[in-house]
Amino acid sequence: MSDHGTFGNFVYDKFPIFCILEPPDKNNQRDISCIPEGAYICKRYMSPKFGETFKVMDVPNRGDIVFHWGNWTCDTKGCLLTGKRFAELNSKPAVADSRLAHKEFMEFFEDDNEFALTVQNSYLYGAINKPPVPINKYP
Numbered sequence: 001m002s003d004h005g006t007f008g009n010f011v012y013d014k015f016p017i018f019c020i021l022e023p024p025d026k027n028n029q030r031d032i033s034c035i036p037e038g039a040y041i042c043k044r045y046m047s048p049k050f051g052e053t054f055k056v057m058d059v060p061n062r063g064d065i066v067f068h069w070g071n072w073t074c075d076t077k078g079c080l081l082t083g084k085r086f087a088e089l090n091s092k093p094a095v096a097d098s099r100l101a102h103k104e105f106m107e108f109f110e111d112d113n114e115f116a117l118t119v120q121n122s123y124l125y126g127a128i129n130k131p132p133v134p135i136n137k138y139p
Contacts, residue, residue, distance in 0.1 A: 004093040005073040006034040007086060018105055019083035021095045023073045028061060031077040035059055035119050043114045052106060056080070056117060067105060069098040
């Protein structure tokens, strides 16, 4: 989590399968904050702007939070951006290959009309350690 956004992973069966970018934590303020920690249901939804996707239901004091493509936090108003990897694009932290990731995300859930989502800040709980070297140095 930084001023550039909240970077995370979409984890399924203990394995990260997509990168996620949300706005920074701004106390759940509408359109500018990440989703607060908690358990949610995501339902298949037809977005007027992004087409078929999933909508995160019952986020306190919020609405219309969907998964969609985009690279930077300026591409979202509180939604979750899908990515294949974290990157620096135009000198700003981002998620990359977002449209491809969103397509694969929808294929992953092609037979489902809803799924359970748990939002957890693992870094604060020590589950994820800061890498000793920049991530692009790993093989």
